[in-house]
Amino acid sequence: MRVIYEDGAPGPVVFAAQELQKYLEQMVKDLAQAPFSVRLQIDAGLCDASGGCDAFLVQVTQDGGVIAGGNPRSVLLGVYDYLHHLGCRFLLPAQGGEVIPQTERGSLCASYQKSASFYHRGVCIEGADSFENIRDFIDWLPKLGYNSFFLQFQVPYAFLARWYHHDENPYRDAQSFTYGDAARCMEELETQLEKRGLLLHKVGHGWTGEALGYQTASWDTNKETVTPQVERFAAELDGERKLYQGIPANTNLCYHSEEAIDVFAASVVAYAKEHPQVDYLHIWLADDYNNVCECEDCVKTTLSDQYVDLLNEIDRRLAEEGLETRIVFLLYQELLWPPVKKRLIHPQRFVLMFAPISRTFEESYALEQIPQALPEYVRNQIVLPASLGENLAYLRGWQAQFEGDSFVYDYPLGRAHYGDFGYLHIARVIHGDIQKLREMGLNGYISCQELRACFPNAMPNYMMGRTLFCEQTDPQELIREYFDAAYGAHAREAQEYLEQLSALECCDYINGKGSRIEAEIVHRMQRLRTCCEAFHPGEWQSESKTEQLFYQILEHHRRTVLYLAHAVLLLASGEKEQALEAWKEMREYICKAEPQFQPYLDVYRILEVTQKYTGFR
Ligand SMILES: [Zn+2]
Numbered sequence: 001m002r003v004i005y006e007d008g009a010p011g012p013v014v015f016a017a018q019e020l021q022k023y024l025e026q027m028v029k030d031l032a033q034a035p036f037s038v039r040l041q042i043d044a045g046l047c048d049a050s051g052g053c054d055a056f057l058v059q060v061t062q063d064g065g066v067i068a069g070g071n072p073r074s075v076l077l078g079v080y081d082y083l084h085h086l087g088c089r090f091l092l093p094a095q096g097g098e099v100i101p102q103t104e105r106g107s108l109c110a111s112y113q114k115s116a117s118f119y120h121r122g123v124c125i126e127g128a129d130s131f132e133n134i135r136d137f138i139d140w141l142p143k144l145g146y147n148s149f150f151l152q153f154q155v156p157y158a159f160l161a162r163w164y165h166h167d168e169n170p171y172r173d174a175q176s177f178t179y180g181d182a183a184r185c186m187e188e189l190e191t192q193l194e195k196r197g198l199l200l201h202k203v204g205h206g207w208t209g210e211a212l213g214y215q216t217a218s219w220d221t222n223k224e225t226v227t228p229q230v231e232r233f234a235a236e237l238d239g240e241r242k243l244y245q246g247i248p249a250n251t252n253l254c255y256h257s258e259e260a261i262d263v264f265a266a267s268v269v270a271y272a273k274e275h276p277q278v279d280y281l282h283i284w285l286a287d288d289y290n291n292v293c294e295c296e297d298c299v300k301t302t303l304s305d306q307y308v309d310l311l312n313e314i315d316r317r318l319a320e321e322g323l324e325t326r327i328v329f330l331l332y333q334e335l336l337w338p339p340v341k342k343r344l345i346h347p348q349r350f351v352l353m354f355a356p357i358s359r360t361f362e363e364s365y366a367l368e369q370i371p372q373a374l375p376e377y378v379r380n381q382i383v384l385p386a387s388l389g390e391n392l393a394y395l396r397g398w399q400a401q402f403e404g405d406s407f408v409y410d411y412p413l414g415r416a417h418y419g420d421f422g423y424l425h426i427a428r429v430i431h432g433d434i435q436k437l438r439e440m441g442l443n444g445y446i447s448c449q450e451l452r453a454c455f456p457n458a459m460p461n462y463m464m465g466r467t468l469f470c471e472q473t474d475p476q477e478l479i480r481e482y483f484d485a486a487y488g489a490h491a492r493e494a495q496e497y498l499e500q501l502s503a504l505e506c507c508d509y510i511n512g513k514g515s516r517i518e519a520e521i522v523h524r525m526q527r528l529r530t531c532c533e534a535f536h537p538g539e540w541q542s543e544s545k546t547e548q549l550f551y552q553i554l555e556h557h558r559r560t561v562l563y564l565a566h567a568v569l570l571l572a573s574g575e576k577e578q579a580l581e582a583w584k585e586m587r588e589y590i591c592k593a594e595p596q597f598q599p600y601l602d603v604y605r606i607l608e609v610t611q612k613y614t615g616f617r
Pocket of ligand 1: 235236253254255256257293294295296297298
C-alpha cells in the first residue's frame with residue numbers, strides 16, 4: 001500500500017499522504033496482499049471552477065486511484081472527506097474522539113467531486129486553553145472541512161495564561177506562564193497551521209493599547225503606569241484623556257490626532273512586514289463601546305468615518321512598502337453604523353467582517369425582519385442591537401457602500417451555548433445561520449468561541465464545519481451520524497434526552513438578556529431537572545473506548561446541569577443569595593472534576609459568563 005505524490009510537493013500534501021496512510025493501515029487488513037496506491041495531486045482547475053473555494057476530487061477503486069485538490073489544503077480536505085466517506089468519524093477536538101471502522105479493500109471505492117459552499121470557514125480562539133487544547137483543535141479543523149484559524153492579539157497570551165494560571169479554579173495552583181511562553185506556543189501552533197495549509201488570521205483587538213505604549217495581549221488592566229501617549233492621544237472622555245477602566249485593549253484613541261494615526265498605522269505596517277505568514281490581518285479598535293473620543297474635532301465626525309480614514313492610511317503605507325497583506329475590518333458596536341462620508345479607496349485590500357455580538361441566539365438570522373431605517377447614532381449613548389433584523393440592517397448599510405469580500409464573525413459558542421444544555425438547539429441555530437449566509441451576501445463564517453466546547457458533545461462545531469463546507473447538509477442526517485458514532489447502541493436514547501434539554505434552553509437568559517426574574521425560566525429549569533434526574537448514562541456499558549468516553553462526559557454533564565439549573569431556577573425566582581450559594585456548589589463540583597474533563601468543558605469560561613452575564617454575584 002502506497003500513497004504517492006510528486007517530489008517537492010507542498011507540506012500539506014505530504015501531511016495528507018501521512019494521514020491517509022495512517023488511517024487506511026488501521027482500517028484495512030488485506031491491503032498488503034496486492035498493490036494499492038493512491039496518488040495525491042494538485043489540480044488548480046478544481047478551485048477555479050468553484051470561485052476560488054476549496055475543492056477536491058476523489059477517484060479510488062480497489063486497486064487505488066487519485067485524490068486531487070485545487071490547492072494543497074484542498075488535498076488534505078479531500079483526504080479527510082474520503083476517510084469520512086469510508087466511515088471515519090472525527091467527533092472531538094481532543095484525543096480519543098475518533099471512530100475508525102474496520103473495512104475491506106472492496107469498500108474503498110469512491111468517485112465524487114466536492115467544492116466548498118463558502119470561502120471563509122474557521123474558528124477564533126477564546127476561553128482558557130492549554131497548548132494541547134489549541135493544537136488538538138487545529139488538528140480537528142480540516143477533518144470537519146474548516147480552512148481557517150484565528151489566533152487573537154499579536155500573541156494569544158490571554159487564552160493560554162487563563163489556563164496555566166488556572167483563573168477561576170480555586171482548587172488548582174497557578175503555574176508560571178509568561179508572554180514569552182505564549183510566544184513560543186504560538187510559533188509551534190503556527191507551524192501546525194502551516195503544515196495543514198490552514199489560513200491564519202491574526203491580531204484584531206490590541207492595536208489601540210499598543211499605540212498607547214502597552215504590550216497588549218489580553219484584556220488585563222494596567223493602572224500602575226500611565227504612558228506619555230495616554231495623555232497625548234487616548235480618547236477624551238468627560239474632558240479627560242486616560243485608559244478606559246484601566247484596560248489598554250478597551251481604550252480608544254483620539255482618531256483625530258495625527259500622531260495617534262501615525263503610531264497606529266506604523267505599528268500595523270511593521271507587524272505586516274515581520275509576519276508574512278499572516279493571511280488575514282485584523283485591524284480593530286477598542287473592545288468596548290460608548291467610550292469614543294469627545295474632543296472638539298472628533299465630535300464633528302463619526303467613529304466609522306475615522307476608522308475608514310485610518311484603514312485608508314494603513315492601505316497607503318502597505319502599498320508603499322509593496323505589501324499585499326489582506327486587512328479585515330470590523331462591523332461591531334459603534335462601527336455597525338456605516339460611515340457617512342468616507343469610503344475605502346482600494347476595497348480589494350479589505351475584507352468586511354460583520355460581528356453581531358449582541359444578537360439573540362433563540363433563533364437563526366431572519367432576513368424578513370430587517371427595518372428600513374437605522375437608529376440614529378448618538379455618541380457614547382449607543383444601545384447594542386439584540387434583534388436579528390436590526391443587526392442585519394447595519395450590515396445592509398455597509399454593503400451598500402462596500403462590495404468586496406466578507407464574512408460573519410459570530411458567537412453561538414462564545415457565551416450563549418452555556419444556556420443550551422442539550423447542544424442541539426444551538427447546533428440548529430448555527431445550521432440555520434449558515435444557510436442564510438448566501439442571501440446575506442457573505443462568503444463565510446468565523447466562530448469566535450471557546451475551544452473547549454464539547455459539553456455534552458461537539459455537535460455544534462461538527463454541524464458548523466460540515467454545513468460551512470456544504471450548505472445543503474441535512475441537519476437531521478448529521479445529528480444521526482454524530483450520535484450513532486458517539487453513543488452507539490444508546491444513540492437514540494441520548495438524542496431523545498438531549499432534545500428534551502434543548503427544548504428547555506435558556507441561551508439568552510444565560511447571556512444576560514431579558515429580565516433576571518422570569519417565570520418561564522423557572523418553569524423550564526424545573527422541567528430540566530426532572531429530565532436529568534430520570535436519566536442515567538453513567539450506567540451504560542460499551543466495548544468501545546470512544547463510546548465509554550461519551551457516556552462519561554454525558555454523566556458529568558448531567559450532574560453539572562442539575563447544579564446549574566437549580567442555580568438558574570433560584571436566580572429567575574428572585575432568590576439572589578440562595579442562587580449564588582447554589583452556583584458555588586456547581587463551581588466546586590466542576591472545578592474539582594476539571595482534571596478529568598479538561599478538554600470538554602471550559603471551567604474558566606462558564607464561571608466567567610455565569611457571573612458577568614447571567615448575574616451570579
Ligand atoms: Zn479626539
